[in-house]
Amino acid sequence: MPSDFDKPYDPKAVEPEIYEKWEKSGFFNPDKLPKKWTKTFTIIMPPPNANGALHIGHAVFVTLEDIMTRFERMRGKKTLWLPGADHAGFETQVVFDKKLEKEGRSRFKIPREELYKEMLSFTLENKKIMETQLRKLGASCDWSREKFTLDPEIITTVYDTFKKLYGDGLVYRENKIVNWCTKHQTTLSDLEVKYVERKDPLYYIRYGPVTLATVRLETKFGDTAVAVNPKDKRYKNLVGKEIEIKTLLGPAKIKVIADGAVDQKFGTGAVKVTPAHDPNDFEIWKRHKDEIPGPRVVIDQYGRMDLREFWDRPNSKKYHGLKVMEARKIMEEDMQKEGLMVKIDPDYAHAVATCYKCGTILEPRILPQWFVRMTAKPSLRDLAVRAVKKGEVKFIPARTEKIFMHWMKNLRDWNISRQIVWGIRIPAWYCGCAEIIVSPDPPAKCPKCGSKNLVQDPDVFDTWFSSGQWPFATLGYPNGKDFKTFYPTDVMETGHDILFFWVARMIMLGLYRTGKIPFRTVYLHGLVRDKDRQKMSKSKDNVIDPLGVAELYGTDALRLALVIGNTAGNDIIISEEKIRGYRNFANKIWNATRFVLQEIKKSPPKAEKSDKIKLGKLKRLVKETTRDLESHRFHHAAEHLYHFFWHYYADKVIEEMKKKPNPLLLLEFHRTLIKLLHPFLPHITEKIWEELPGPAGGKNKKLLMIESWPKP
Ligand SMILES: [Zn+2]
Structure with a gap:
């Protein structure tokens, strides 16, 4: 009888046949493994975003996690590798926005329910493709336990966590200045801000007796004070006084205040304070609330000038409705004509906050948002720092621990509200009185004022707020048998680029909710680059499609190519x-x-x-x-x-x-x-x-x- 081995190896024929055998055997499921295998080994798969095909980075994690899973399974451990798919909130919204744009549509014109439904079917369609692709890469994960981040039981867990955090005073809703993308019409967390170096003109403008420096000339209309450093001798006699100034909208009066945050070396040492449009100025205003007027909004949510507050002033209509950059240019000319411009430094280098997805310069806005308190006592941060210091969570590569600790040190409260429809809606209800009711279902009435007219918060959670609960949510915390058997898990293997977005938050939320670390080891892999060490991108035409090369050379060959030469935390070179x-x-x-x-x-x-x-x-x-x-x-x-x-x-x-x-x-x-x-x-x-x-x-x-x- 001729055997397969008389012919050359044909991965195209062998690989699907073998995967089917594995799947049919049931051994991906730890419960089907031999009874005497009792010691567990668990990996929760980082759920890929169900908004497109798998890319080479996914093939890296599949390979590494499958190696660990197969090794431990052969060592006789009750091995669970739990797969999942991520609805991926804002990320998917961005992908879907682009799709709509191509079709000549806009999400801002589609009713909420309709848009959600359409995005759900788009995501579920992608999820199916993704599952087939994970199988093709040889993933020996337990499909019977697969989870989706929008499964009802996951949402229940996320709601319970939110409720507990609210009860403990660790989430709060506050009107604060936040990062706002004018294109995507949503706020972003600090991690989603990308700072880029830019050269812009620095304007030295005349403010009565003072000259001050600013890049964002257009925010000038929203100034409520001039601030100097209290140690700055140059301005000593002006502090606390109101000065008369000439502006493009006519004469005005403004107060000079002293605040330690002002850098004496920047410009002339005197700065304008625009609390509605600058996060630092917002903080200065908070410290001087009794002395100066509050935030004055002069830029709208679309990044256009909004000068309705100055309607009675001459010229206000001239600038109203202009885009920020247009207004800046015209104001520059007008101020020069009026003699209000002292000088211009044309190439001032500074870092500008942009949207990490579309590159749009962010316009800070004041909005009521939900925040997770990170540094209050007892804090989520302390829980995580303590566990890592005690060695309960180990990082590979070890140098990550230092980076982790540094970030934890500089943490700020985390904005978890997003103004999109794609995600888990925030379970908070308002009625017009100050009361906030946190409940997954609509409450019958407000317990304080009795109003039956309650509306739900229109926002959804930052997707990382829910995926930060992934390890215990997928295992059915608190009563699930799997939670008792498989938690804490053994290894969290993922890309080093999401150490803060995801890993740090899983450690914090896992410890907070369950009292235990979510995983013992964090293994971080690097970014995949081409043979010239270039980042892979469509524009460079150097993208390697993992499924395409697996089809050509076999999945096994691809896997070996992704492992050899790949050390933890460092870039992975592939060709x-x-x-x-x-x-x-x-x-x-x-x-x-x-x-x-x-x-x-x-x-x-x-x-x-x-x-x-x-x-x-x-x-x-x-x-x-x-x-x-x-x-x-x-x-x-x-x-x-x-x-x-x-x-x-x-x-x-x-x-x-x-x-x-x-x-x-x-x-x-x-x-x-x-x-x-x-x-x-x-x-x-x-x-x-x-x-x-x-x-x-x-x-x-x-x-x-x-x-x-x-x-x-
Ligand atoms: Zn954006």
Whole structure:
């Protein structure tokens, strides 16, 4: 009978067939593994955003997490890798906005319910594609436990957490100055702000007896004070006094105040205070509330001048409705004509806050938003810092701990309100009195004023607020059997770019809600770059589609290419040549198997003389591979196996056997190597295992995925 091994290796035929066998076996589900396997090993998969195809970064996490999962499963652990999909709030909103734009539509013109429905079906469609793709990458995760961030039970957990935080005074709603994207019409958290270096004119303007410097000339209409440093001798006699100034809207009076936050070295040491449009000025106003007028809004939510407050003043209509940058230019000219401009420094370099998605310069706004209190006592921050200091959560690479601690030190309260429809709606109700009712269902009436006219907060949660609860939410906290069995989980493996967005928040919220850390080890991988170390992007035309190359060269080859040379926290270099190289390796393994099968057929293994030197080398390899995998040095284990197989086993041992056959030794080598290679190249090794005789002769009956790991 001709065997598959008479032909060259064909991953396209083998890989889907093998995956189906695994899935049918039920062994992805820890409950279906042998009863005596009791020690658990758990990874919660970072749920990919269900708004597009998987990219190469996803293939990295699938590969690394699958290696760990398969290794621990073969070591006899009750292994759970729980998959999921993320509705991905603002991220998906941005993707969907672009889709609408192409269709000549705008989300701002679609009724809420309708838009939500449309986005849900878009997301569920993508989710299905994503699941197929995860299967294609060989992920041995338990599909029976798959979760979606908008599953009703997840939302219930998120609501419970919000309610508890509210009860503990750790979330609050306040009218504060926040980051606002005029294109996306939503606020953003501090982490979603991208600072870019820009050169802009710095204007020195005349304010009565004072000259002050500003870049954002247009905010001038919203000034409510002039501030100087209390130590600044130049302005000592002006502090506390009202000065008369000439403005583009006519004469006005403004007060000079002293505040320690003013930098004496910036410009002339005197600055204007615009509390409605600058976060620092907002803080200054809060400290001087009794002395100066409150915020005066002069820019609207679309980034246009709003001067209705000055309607009775000459010229106000001239600037009203202009875009910020247009207004700045015209005001510059007008102020020069009026003699209000002292000088202009044309190339002032400064950092500008922009939207991390669209690059639009953010216009700070004052809005009532929900904030998570991060640094109050007892604080979420302290919980996390303490756990990390005690070594309860370990980072790989270790240098991450320092970065983590630094960020925690500089934390500010976290704005979790978003003005989009895509997400979990904030379960807070208002009626017009000061009372806020936090409840998932509409309350019958306000307990304070009795009003039955309650409206729900229109905003949704920052998606990271809900995904920050992912490990315990997916396991059914507090009463789920899975929570009791699998929490705390073992490893959180994810990209280092979301250390603060996600990992830090999971640690804080996990500890707050369950009293336990969510995971013991955090493994962070780097960014995937091309062979010239360039970031992959459509515009550079250097994007490698993981599914495309898997189709061409096999998933196993792609996986090995993503592991070898990939050290924790550092960029991962990949190219098609590299993947092709590992396809050749798969062929090498396949051809070696053909030889082994032929040899064994010729003379079945019996008690041949053992070869202590060769077996000693093999034993050492088992030991080192095990140690490398235990300490998460996947690249090291993979490289080692590759070289051993190719340059020692194939080039030396097999060549020698051609002259001096020793089928028993040959089979021992082959069985051990196939087992060791399984976590890295799961499909081809499983296929080979089917054909390979067991130590007592006859084909292997058990799947390789649950075979026992070679004893070191
Ligand atoms: Zn934006």
